[in-house]
Amino acid sequence: MSVAIAQWRGFKAATRLGWEISSNWTQPLIFVIYSVLRPISAAFILVVMYRVISGGAPGTAAYLAFLVSGVAFWSFVQYGFAGLSNGISEDRGEYKMLKYVYTSPAHFYVYLLGRGLAQLASAVASALIVLVVATVALRLPIDPLQVNYPLLLAGSLLALLAVIGMAMAYGLLLLQARDAHGYGELGASVLYVVSGAIFPISVLPGILAAVASLSPLVYWMELIRRSLLGSHAIRMFPALSDADVLLRLLVTTAATLILAHLVFGWADRLARRKGLIDMESNW
Amino acid sequence: MSHPSAIRIFLKTIAARAYPRFVAAYRNRAWLVTETLLPLIGTIAMIYVYRALHAPLRYLGFVVLGGVLLAFWQNVIWAMATQFFWDRGAGNLELFAMAPTSLTAILLGMALGGAYVSLTRAVTILLVASLLFGVGYSLSGLLSALGVFVLTISALYCLGMLLASLFLFYQREAWQLADAMQEPIYFLSGFYFPLRSLGALVGGAGSVIPLALGLDAIRQLVLPGTPQFIPLAWEVLAIVAQIAGYALLSQISLRYLERRAREDARLILRST
Numbered sequence: 328m329s330v331a332i333a334q335w336r337g338f339k340a341a342t343r344l345g346w347e348i349s350s351n352w353t354q355p356l357i358f359v360i361y362s363v364l365r366p367i368s369a370a371f372i373l374v375v376m377y378r379v380i381s382g383g384a385p386g387t388a389a390y391l392a393f394l395v396s397g398v399a400f401w402s403f404v405q406y407g408f409a410g411l412s413n414g415i416s417e418d419r420g421e422y423k424m425l426k427y428v429y430t431s432p433a434h435f436y437v438y439l440l441g442r443g444l445a446q447l448a449s450a451v452a453s454a455l456i457v458l459v460v461a462t463v464a465l466r467l468p469i470d471p472l473q474v475n476y477p478l479l480l481a482g483s484l485l486a487l488l489a490v491i492g493m494a495m496a497y498g499l500l501l502l503q504a505r506d507a508h509g510y511g512e513l514g515a516s517v518l519y520v521v522s523g524a525i526f527p528i529s530v531l532p533g534i535l536a537a538v539a540s541l542s543p544l545v546y547w548m549e550l551i552r553r554s555l556l557g558s559h560a561i562r563m564f565p566a567l568s569d570a571d572v573l574l575r576l577l578v579t580t581a582a583t584l585i586l587a588h589l590v591f592g593w594a595d596r597l598a599r600r601k602g603l604i605d606m607e608s609n610w
Numbered sequence: 611m612s613h614p615s616a617i618r619i620f621l622k623t624i625a626a627r628a629y630p631r632f633v634a635a636y637r638n639r640a641w642l643v644t645e646t647l648l649p650l651i652g653t654i655a656m657i658y659v660y661r662a663l664h665a666p667l668r669y670l671g672f673v674v675l676g677g678v679l680l681a682f683w684q685n686v687i688w689a690m691a692t693q694f695f696w697d698r699g700a701g702n703l704e705l706f707a708m709a710p711t712s713l714t715a716i717l718l719g720m721a722l723g724g725a726y727v728s729l730t731r732a733v734t735i736l737l738v739a740s741l742l743f744g745v746g747y748s749l750s751g752l753l754s755a756l757g758v759f760v761l762t763i764s765a766l767y768c769l770g771m772l773l774a775s776l777f778l779f780y781q782r783e784a785w786q787l788a789d790a791m792q793e794p795i796y797f798l799s800g801f802y803f804p805l806r807s808l809g810a811l812v813g814g815a816g817s818v819i820p821l822a823l824g825l826d827a828i829r830q831l832v833l834p835g836t837p838q839f840i841p842l843a844w845e846v847l848a849i850v851a852q853i854a855g856y857a858l859l860s861q862i863s864l865r866y867l868e869r870r871a872r873e874d875a876r877l878i879l880r881s882t
Contacts, residue, residue, distance in 0.1 A: 365794070372801075373659060375797075376802055376803050379804065380664075380665045381663070510640075510644060520658070525655065525659050
């Protein structure tokens with residue numbers, strides 16, 4: 328059996344495993360309801376906050392679309408980052424199978440990529456439903472026939488790679504902890520603040536804004552809004568063209584993946600040396 | 611041999627169940643970080659949303675006070691409502707059921723310890739967020755606000771006791787259900803905006819959660835200019851009624867569901 332087939336089988340098994348772990352407790356409809364309840368409520372919170380301040384003044388749809396699109400696509404980070412980084416700790420502590428994954432023929436990266444992609448289905452469903460509900464209810468200027476799909480897909484693919492890379496590195500770092508409950512969500516919430524998902528990064532203090540501008544998520548959010556809303560989009564980087572933003576996303580994603588690989592390698596060596604792969608943890 | 615009285619056992623159970631929470635408030639540093647930082651970062655994110663909208667300063671105060679009570683809600687969900695679920699997974703629930711005491715006393719101990727843990731986190735959130743963003747409060751209403759706060763937390767933990775008994779019936783979906791009781795509750799309770807903004811119908815529905823009315827009352831007392839949902843006195847009365855109502859309901863529910871759980875062998879069912 329060739330190496331490629333072994334890796335493909337490992338990837339398929341990991342994807343299926345990730346999907347089963349996240350969804351096998353219920354029926355598909357209930358699963359979808361639970362998956363969209365949080366992002367829809369988060370979007371409504373922002374809508375009410377905005378309405379309280381704007382007082383329902385005309386011309387508010389563009390800013391509402393800014394908020395809603397950020398929240399809708401944040402599901403990818405919530406599921407991909409928090410879900411995957413928590414998953415590594417769960418595989419060790421709850422299911423006690425991390426050591427078997429290490430010893431299986433599939434590369435650990437391939438396994439984690441599959442585990443991470445399993446979360447994608449939930450994120451896609453969640454983002455779609457939030458966008459559709461909000462567009463209809465709030466009359467947002469999103470026209471499905473006018474969406475720049477190639478830009479949206481290219482941006483989202485790069486961002487997903489960055490998110491999974493970050494989650495892998497962060498998840499391996501969490502193996503150092505005996506009790507990592509809530510740390511996946513904590514990491515995701517830090518990214519939430521510096522990603523431009525719900526407010527432009529220009530409102531952050533100087534140093535935080537500078538850090539945020541190094542994150543691929545900021546450029547991804549910008550591309551999402553430009554591709555969904557076209558000329559109606561409120562821009563965080565008005566001086567940059569679409570191609571410039573895409574280029575920045577590409578560069579920051581590449582840098583993130585390199586950094587994530589280095590951190591992952593270091594954390595992996597440390598975990599092996601300290602015997603953390605099969606450590607009993609607080610479950 | 612003399613037996614301790616029932617009331618002594620009841621009180622000792624409360625103290626015994628609260629003790630590990632008092633100790634864990636500082637001993638488990640991993641939880642100290644997440645329990646403080648998760649609500650704090652969420653609060654900061656919402657403050658920046660208002661800042662981007664150039665909102666008046668009192669709106670930042672709305673968010674900070676929401677963040678303070680959010681720490682308590684997270685504790686109620688993850689350390690009260692779901693606690694019997696975790697205890698069952700760890701094998702403790704069957705020991706609780708066999709012990710010569712009541713589950714009510716155990717829940718009261720959890721509530722007492724949990725409220726203390728949350729208070730330490732909430733004070734940190736209040737101080738850090740207020741100092742960081744220059745949020746001020748009216749001192750004239752502070753004492754009354756503290757009174758309303760105590761009533762709100764009492765009602766909240768009574769609701770937590772009710773939820774704990776309901777969660778006895780959940781298996782693997784308990785985690786998802788607890789997860790789903792976050793943003794939807796933040797929305798319905800007006801954590802980040804005046805409750806009045808939700809309108810009478812949605813705001814009224816949200817008032818089932820004690821946080822909604824409690825938060826609105828506290829805001830009215832320490833943040834002058836807060837749009838009033840219902841008059842303050844009515845809010846306080848409603849919270850007092852919720853304390854009595856949820857306490858009573860939790861007892862009925864606990865007895866019924868404990869009996870059902872024994873019949874269905876759910877007290878020993880491992881699901882994690």
